[in-house]
Amino acid sequence: MIDLSGLLNALLASPMIIPAAFAGIAWGILGGALPGISPSITMALLLPFTYGADPTAAVVLLASTYLGAEYGGSIPAILIRTPGTNSAAATVIDGYAMKEQGKAGEALGISLYSTLLGSIFGVALLITLTQPLAAVALAFQPTSYVGLGVLGLSVIASLAGESLIKGMMAGFIGLMIATVGTDPVTGNNRFTFDDPELLSGIPPILVMVGIYAVAELFEQASHPGWQQTNTADASIKMPDALMRARLRVSQIIGAGIGFIEGLTPGGGGTIAAFLSYNEAKRWSKKPEEFGHGSPEGIAAPESANGAVSATALIPMMGLGIPGSNSAAVLLGGFLIHGMTPGPMLFTKHYDVVMGLYAGKVISLFALLVVAYLILRPCIWLVNRPKHYLMAFIFALVLSGVYAIHNSLFHVGIALAFGVIGYAMKYFRIPTLPMVLGVVLGFMVESNYRRALVLSDGDHMTFTEDPIAATLLALAAAFILISLVRHFRDSTKAQEEKTPA
Amino acid sequence: MNRDFVAGFLGLLLAMAYYAMAANIQNSQLADDVGPGGLPKIYGVLLAVFSVLLMVRARTSPAQAGGKMRAVAEELFAAKRGLGILVIGIGYIVTVPYLGYPLAIALVIAIAALYNGGQISARLAGIAVLGAFGLWFVFVFLLHIGQPAGIWADLIEGLRR
Incomplete structure (x- = not known):
């Protein structure tokens, strides 16, 4: 049930939510519009700025950035045939074809309208589904948190992409990073090399900024500049009633698939966009138009992206398990302010949760307004020489990381994680399992050891707690299903390669 | 391999x-x-x-197995572009305590732009100065976040004496 008075109270208690939602949308659209700058990078660049901000406004800023970036990615996809974000790749197909037919404004309008509808659907589900998921909070014991952490880590198996082994390696490296600092039970120093700056561990924010933003800057340095657009006078044209009726089925498909993919760990916008594109084509009355400028070919992936930007927050807020890079960065935003997403978030920081919901609702209005206002600056920005943009972003990263704790040592750590992220890209090792390990490692270890202290070292304590037992069983099932799927895919690939 | x-x-x-x-x-x-x-x-x-x-x-x-490694020289050449940015970052960490934030960050913008394919010009210098001023304005002036001041204050003080 939606607590409308709670939303209103949150808005009144923290009026900074409104400018944060507008600023997040604007920053997100600008960042998403720059090819190579994904929603997670756009959000990671903002993280240092949120450090001194009001916690509610900070998480609203990040969540709105996520939505803005999902829409922003479609602008270069339509105008210069280069998706600003991975999830906008499906929009390129028909978006650019419409632009070539002189319908850039219509394509941008369909993209905006569909992202908006998908987001409305996603936000409604976020508000109604997250709290029940976290309702078991009060019954949680240290054993339950271990179960939750192991479930989160088992997600690694499904996030591993092409290689389960590499995903597991990345996950364990993340867990190792989480052990740096003071031991949670005895207070012993571990892996600190006698450096006082490492006593409190490696803040996840530095890992995220390094892995997402710095590594991408390293990567971009070896890529040529992107194409420029001559559509300087493009303006958004919202679809008329006839067109809205035509788009309905594809938008329902997109929002539905976006909802499921947002909830699924490792799913995310890219898969949702392509799946919904294919399904929209299958159910379309004019499938032959797909690939040649079909409005439904834009509507389906964009409504999926809009839905994902909200529903991806459900497992992150309810269970503390980020299923995508962007959700992981938002989780980092919570951690910066001393809030741990998961069951207790709703009891300890109910005001912030309500504020985030209110901010998500406001960001829908903000998207509609800001998208119109910011289109021209966006086109201007995309047309700037890439070397200036990248240099400025690098300067922003260096300044922002220093600002977190006024520490040049932390700037060095972020750069080091940039190198690690760059190397992981080269070796095709997924980065999200590592981030998950960093985020969940401390929770798993501290609760595991506390539970054993309470039970005099008896491991059966984990099966005696019904919540822990259920979560551990789910984790085991998760790993088993992923293993079966992985080996089935490997065998199939092997069979296809073997000549008959 | x-x-x-x-x-x-x-x-x-x-x-x-x-x-x-x-x-x-x-x-x-x-x-x-x-x-x-x-x-x-x-x-x-x-x-x-x-x-x-x-x-x-x-x-x-x-x-x-994710594709063959190329020859070591080729690998280093491919990585060099990205790692050049790392060197600029390390250079910033080393020099900012002496040069101070505005000057060091202006140099970062200029050198990173050059490294990414820009050319030495008045425009590059102007963008570096404007960019540094913009960042200083946001971090130091608006957000009141202290950035390294460099040796300038001590130097001026020393000269006065």
């Missing part, structure tokens, strides 16, 4: 180094059954196991 084999080998080295450090963590009298080194040792062993598995898979089924 393929990428996965090298990745597995590097993972194994990391696991061994980490395990060695974990084994040397001193136990305190307050320690529980697991101890401060307990889980780290398990993580080290598991990373080693998965690293070896990756190396074995790279040897036994090269089709899944």
Whole structure:
């Protein structure tokens, strides 16, 4: 049930939510519009700025950035045939074809309208589904948190992409990073090399900024500049009633698939966009138009992206398990302010949760307004020489990381994680399992050891707690299903390669 | 040699180094059954196991092994572009305590732009100065976040004396 008075109270208690939602949308659209700058990078660049901000406004800023970036990615996809974000790749197909037919404004309008509808659907589900998921909070014991952490880590198996082994390696490296600092039970120093700056561990924010933003800057340095657009006078044209009726089925498909993919760990916008594109084509009355400028070919992936930007927050807020890079960065935003997403978030920081919901609702209005206002600056920005943009972003990263704790040592750590992220890209090792390990490692270890202290070292304590037992069983099932799927895919690939 | 084999080998080295450090963590009298080194040792062993598995898979089924490594010189050339940005970043960390934030960040913008394909021009200098001023304005003036001041204040003070 939606607590409308709670939303209103949150808005009144923290009026900074409104400018944060507008600023997040604007920053997100600008960042998403720059090819190579994904929603997670756009959000990671903002993280240092949120450090001194009001916690509610900070998480609203990040969540709105996520939505803005999902829409922003479609602008270069339509105008210069280069998706600003991975999830906008499906929009390129028909978006650019419409632009070539002189319908850039219509394509941008369909993209905006569909992202908006998908987001409305996603936000409604976020508000109604997250709290029940976290309702078991009060019954949680240290054993339950271990179960939750192991479930989160088992997600690694499904996030591993092409290689389960590499995903597991990345996950364990993340867990190792989480052990740096003071031991949670005895207070012993571990892996600190006698450096006082490492006593409190490696803040996840530095890992995220390094892995997402710095590594991408390293990567971009070896890529040529992107194409420029001559559509300087493009303006958004919202679809008329006839067109809205035509788009309905594809938008329902997109929002539905976006909802499921947002909830699924490792799913995310890219898969949702392509799946919904294919399904929209299958159910379309004019499938032959797909690939040649079909409005439904834009509507389906964009409504999926809009839905994902909200529903991806459900497992992150309810269970503390980020299923995508962007959700992981938002989780980092919570951690910066001393809030741990998961069951207790709703009891300890109910005001912030309500504020985030209110901010998500406001960001829908903000998207509609800001998208119109910011289109021209966006086109201007995309047309700037890439070397200036990248240099400025690098300067922003260096300044922002220093600002977190006024520490040049932390700037060095972020750069080091940039190198690690760059190397992981080269070796095709997924980065999200590592981030998950960093985020969940401390929770798993501290609760595991506390539970054993309470039970005099008896491991059966984990099966005696019904919540822990259920979560551990789910984790085991998760790993088993992923293993079966992985080996089935490997065998199939092997069979296809073997000549008959 | 393929990428996965090298990745597995590097993972194994990391696991061994980490395990060695974990084994040397001193136990305190307050320690529980697991101890401060307990889980780290398990993580080290598991990373080693998965690293070896990756190396074995790279040897036994090269089709899944993520592509061949190129010659060392080619690899270094490919990585050089990205790692140049790292060098600029390290240069910033080393020099900003002396040069101060505005000057050091202006240099970062100028050098990174040059490195990414820009050319020395008045426009480049102007963008570096404007960019540095913009960042200083946001961080120091608006957000009141202190950035390294450099040696300038001490230098001017010294000259006055």
